Amino acid sequence: MTVSKNYLKTKKIVLSIIVSSLTMTLISIGSSLFLQLIIDIYIPNLRITQLLVVSTSLFLSYILYALFNYFSGYLSLVLSQKLSIDLLLKYIRHLFDVPIALFNTRRAGELTSRLEDANNIIHTLASTTISAFLNIGTVILIGITLFVLDFKLFLITATLIPLYFLIVYKFMKRFDKLNTKRMESGAKLVSTLIEDIHGMETIKAFNVADSQYHKIDHKFVDQLQKNFMYEKLNVLQSSLKTIVRLSISLLVLSIGALLVIHGRLSLGKLVAFNSLLTYFILPLEEIVNLQSNIQTAKIANMRLNQILNIPKEETLHTITSKELLEFKPSQIIMENIQFEYKYGQPVLNHLNLTIPLGTSTAIIGLSGSGKSTLAKLLIGFYKPTRGETRLQSKTKSINLKNYQQQIVYLPQKPYIFSGTIRDNITLGRFKCIEDAQVEHVAKLAQIHEDIKKLPDGYNTKLSGNDILSGGQQQRIAIARALLSDATILIFDEATSNLDVKTEKSVIDNILQVQNKTIIFIAHRLYIAKKVDQILVMNKGKIIENGTHTQLLKQKGQYYKLLEA
Known part of the structure; x- marks a missing residue:
């Protein structure tokens, strides 16, 4: 119903613009025909009264022309905004719905550059397409008038x-x-620039500002050259069109x-x-010039569809609280899991594990053993190449994906958003959260005292990671996880930036x-x-x-790690 209403509203706007513009065309035709009357009738026959009457009428029609011109422009802006809502928000919504793997394979600049592509499409739809209809109508009306005036010149x-x-x-x-x-060149430039801005601390620390700038400089020059080639071709085409237009005018005047x-x-x-x-x-x-805009929109649409055609995350039935009580799951089971980032290079191979619900588990192992990948499979960031992860009760099991809203994953480097410290701890919680709850989880995360020392306490404004140390960021993120309603919490090296004493206190509290x-x-x-259970990976x-x-009694890999 909503889609139909939006379509009808858009249709009405387009029709209103067309009617306004055709009225303006008729006024333009009347103005030109008035010139003929002045030269052929009014001046030779000294018809001053008729001249004044027609002049006054034309003046009033010019006022009407200006009003219709404003009305047409205003409606074009309204249409452009409606298309922006439909297309831009659709793209942004899609970014929130696609699997996390997209963000691991695409750079930020590549994704944000698609917004400019969407704007190109909107420009074409809002102005160019309407312009085509209007100009076709104008050409037909004026063409008929020219034919009537003199068919030979026409x-x-x-x-x-x-x-x-x-x-x-x-x-x-x-x-x-x-x-x-x-x-493509513009997307690469923006991507590299965004990466370097985020990594500026590392760039400065390693004293590689000059070399990184030269990479940007190279990409910038490359984009300038490609833009120059495009604009040069555009200027050449425009010049050829101008020659044709002036030749037509000259030929008509001469004959x-x-x-x-x-x-x-x-x-x-x-x-x-x-x-x-x-x-x-x-x-x-202008109709002929649509070619340039249409081609730009066509390429933009192709690039936009590269993202829009990526399937959304699989939507499964989300288990309700009532169903959960009836189901009474007792453990998480990962059975015969295999996962690979690239074909033929498995990161996890024939992995099997059981984690009882309500217990604590530590997954340990050397770097590269697959620990973080396992965690991301549990949270659903990745889909296993083979095998399944499920919640198991005494009588049946369900896919863990159905239980996804009850899982929180905390990475080693958490993201701190712009806003207050309170906003960051209550992230995504739209229901009312009491200050006492926020302070409670902050105390568990050993960050409450640090927050109290800040200028505005929990209302201190943050802009990214500006005033917080790595350890403080981690503790705010831990408080965020503890405040959530999730029943499964996964901490992926989430205390790595804490000193030993603070880490022990935080772990004990968790x-x-x-x-x-x-x-x-x-x-x-x-x-x-x-913890209750240790899983050693290799x-x-x-x-x-x-x-x-x-x-310890087995004196295997875990024993060796302790002894190391």
């Missing part, structure tokens, strides 16, 4: 018009090629003057014809939280000593499983 004009289309045809492929190159001299055409008709010829050729030229399943991805073995497999005491 035939001369019509004979040369195909030259415009020939020029467009000859340039089409080259415009397509250059358009693609300059858009028209000869007809006037031989008495076959009145001077007033020639002046009127020449005046209307401008109104005929300019919209015709483990005291009731009714949560806690999973730690850890290097520091202090955490392993505190080369994408779980090679040991047990408690701290059990694994």
Whole structure:
């Protein structure tokens, strides 16, 4: 119903713009015909009264012309905004719905550059498409008027018009090629610039500002060159079109003057014809010039669809609280899991594990053993190449994806958003959160005292990571996780920036939280000593499983890690 209403509203706007513009065209035709009357009738016959009456009428029509011009422009802006809502918001919504893997394979600049592509499409739809309809109507109306004024001069004009289309045809492929190159070049430049801005601290620390700038400089020059080539071709095409337009005007004036001299055409008709010829050729030229905008929009649409055609994350039935109570799951099971980033290079291979709900688990192992990948499979960031992850009760099981809203994943480097500290802790929580709740989780994360020392406490404004240390960022993120309603919390090296004393206090506090399943991805073995279960990973497999005491007795990989 809403879509139909929006469509009808858009349709009404387009029709209103067309009616306004056609009215303006009729006024323009009347103005040119008035020139003929002045030269052929009013001046020779001294008809002053009629001249004044028609002049007054035309003045009023010019006021009407200005009003319709404003009305048409206003409606075009309204249409543009409606299209922006439909297209830009659709793209932004899609970015929130696609799998996380997209953001691992596409740079930020590549994704944000598609917004400019969307703007190109909107410009084409809002102005160019409407302009095409209006100009076609204008050409038809004025063409009929020119034909009635003098069909010989009109035939001369019509004979040369195909030259415009020939020029467009000859340039089409080259415009397509250059358009693609300059858009891709622009996306690469923006991507590199965004990356360098985010990594400026590292750039300064390693004293590589000059070399990084030269990369930007190279990409900038490359984009300038591609833009220059495109604009140069555009200028060349415009110049050729100008030659055709001026040639038509010159030919019409020359032949028209000869007809006037031989008495076959009145001077007033020639002046009127020449005046209307401008109104005929300019919209015709605009129609021809649509080629450039349409080609730009076509390439932009192709680039936009590269993202829009990426399937959204699979939408499964989300288990309700009532269903969960009836289901009574007791454990998470990962069965025969295999995962690979690239074909033929498995990161996890035939992995099997069981994590009882309501317990704490530490997943440990050397770097590159697959710990973080395992965590991201649990949260649903990645889909396994083979195998499944499920929640199991005594009688049945469900896909863990159905339970996704109950899982929170905390990476080693958390993201701090612009806003207050309170906003960052209550992230995404739209229901009312009491200050006492916020302070409670902040105390558990050992960040409450630090926040109190800030100028405005919990209302201190943050702009990214500006005033916070790495450890403070991690503790705010931990408080954020503890405040959530999730029943499964995954901490992926989430305390790595904390000093040993603070880390121990934070870990102890986390483990005291009731009714949560806690999973730690850890290097520091202090955490392993505190949890109910330890999983030791090596080369994408779980090679040991047990408690701290059990694994010590086995004297396997875990024992060696402790001894190292």
